[in-house]
Amino acid sequence: MHSRRSFFKNSAALSLGAFGTSSLFNQIHAADFQKAQSYWKNDQTDNEAYWSVIQDAYSASKSDIIILNNGGVSPSPISVQVALEKYNIEAAQGPSYYMWRVQDTGREPLRARLANLAGCDFEEIAINRNATEALNTIIYGLPLQVGDEVIGTLQDYPNMIQAYKQRQLREGIVYKQISFEFPIEDDEQIVNAFRNAITPRTKLIHITHIVNWVGQILPAAKIAKMAHEKGIEVIVDGAHSFGLLDYKIPDLDCDYFGTSLHKFLSALVGSGMMWIKKEKISKIWPLICNSEPNGANIRKFESLGTRSFCIEQAIGEAINFHESIGSARKQERIHFLKKYWAEKALQIPRVKIHTSLNPTFSCAIAGVSIEGITPADLEQKLLKDYKIHTVAIVWENISCVRVTPHVYTKLEDLDKLVDALKAIAAG
Ligand SMILES: Cc1ncc(COP(=O)(O)O)c(C=O)c1O
Structure with a gap:
């Protein structure tokens, strides 16, 4: 591997370079990946030479312990780890300048690349720290009246279940949870279970795209189609699917979406993303204050206070790495x-x-x-x-x-x- 010191020499010039030819991905992995690509054959069982290059790009592949809980949180490839080190060293020279004035200018290019990966308008993407923050912002920010109903499942993620329960306790919404016996190999069975729970007061259906407990994929687009026919909105928890399944957010036909980027995208811990359909942004209250809480600018969800822009900027290198393999x-x-x-x-x-x-x-x-x-x-x-x-x-x-x-x-x-x-x- 190249000497780390050489990456830091040009740190100022590289600070916005995640998407340029001088990206750390290009410096560290690109040549090996290109060589590996030439070995690629379309038969999966024959491609271990290619995959060994990917394995070597992660220090986790050399861990003393075999890590098989990547669903909880994933390690980052070496280029992403080096990016963090580089940005931290740069920010430490004076965070009020290097972090707030230099690294912060990388947020809009990053938003554009995330939007490209997600297949949506970049004005629909907010960058934050994890799926809990993204989804709780939407769950708490959605205008609901006493008696309005939300349908979720007993198998959803606890942080989302608890947010709905808090709204039930505090504001009198009705939170209903259906239950599934997984595995299920019949989409219609799942769609029908949601359909059967709907009443005239149902306003929202919460879908966990991949159920974290056992990995069941729920037919999000089919559930959303059925819900929309009845005027019901849909929120998707994509924590386990984004960066793993080959889809674009509009394919899900949902209204709201949140994900962590530190799972299958392999960004650093503390990286997340929220998506809201453009015409719905203004009606969602931000969880943390903003001067225009009813505005239509997605950036109203990014008033997160002082935080690490270094972690955020390193998302760019995780996208480079991901795209070099390709979603499919x-x-x-x-x-x-x-x-x-x-x-x-x-x-x-x-x-x-x-x-x-x-x-x-x-x-x-x-x-x-x-x-x-x-x-x-x-x-x-x-x-x-x-x-x-x-x-x-x-x-x-x-x-x-x-x-x-x-x-x-x-x-x-x-x-x-x-x-x-x-x-x-x-x-
Ligand atoms: C389905 C699901 N949703 C949301 C989350 C929350 O993710 P985070 O802890 O990154 O906010 C998880 C975490 O494992 C999850 O499995």
Whole structure:
């Protein structure tokens, strides 16, 4: 790898360079990626030479522990880590100048690139710190009257459930949660469950695009179409889908969308994004003060106070990295990695997989359990005896260990997971 010092020499010149020819991605990874690209064949099983270049671009691939909880939060590639170091060094020379006056001018180019990635107008994108901030801003900011109903599910993310419950407690909205037994391989069953919960007072449907507990993909566009026919708005929690599934936000046909960028996009921890359909921006109250709370400028959601612009600017390098692989190829690979271990695990006596292996209904995540062993014990055994980091999930009707690979995950590490499951299941 190049010497880090050389990256800092031109730090001022590079401060807006994430999208230029001098981007850190170009300096650190581009030549290797180009070479790897020449090895690419359209048969997945034959492309390990290509993927080894991607693996090497992440320091996490050399961790002592096999990291298989990328659904919780993902590591960043080396170029993104170096970007943070570079921006921090630059800002430390005087944040009131370098951070507020120099790095801040990178926000609009970044907004444009995020909009390009999301397939929408850049006036619809606000940059913030995570999915919780994006979605809570919309949930709390949406004008709702006493008795107005919101439909969500018991399997949504707790930070969103709690926001609706607080509005119920404080303002008298009605929050209804339907429940699903995953896996489900029938979109209509899911759409109908939402449809059946609708009443004349329903104003909003909340959809978790990929259910974090077991990785079920919900048919967001189909639910949204049904809801819109009844004049109901739709908010999508895209925390697990953005940067993983190959889609553009308008494909979902929703009204509001929030995501973290520190999951599958591999930006730094503390990177998030909100999208609101242009004509709806003015009616959403900002969560944090703004001089024009009823204005139509999406930037009213970015009055977040003093925070790290370094983390924000490094999102640019994460986008470069992501785009160098391409959304479709990334989705296909990560699904392949999931299937690779889960199909083998299914052959082990006493092992159950809690997630569909059909790419329409899931991608990166699969839940696994072993009869007679609690999720907490299985997670502990995997970590202590095999140095494999996963996460135990016990939530509502779901009980399993969640396994989530990422593009940098090695097949040999998934083989170790399968061997560990075999040994544990054999007692
Ligand atoms: C479905 C879902 N929504 C929202 C979030 C919240 O993300 P963050 O903690 O980055 O705000 C998560 C986090 O895991 C999630 O899984």
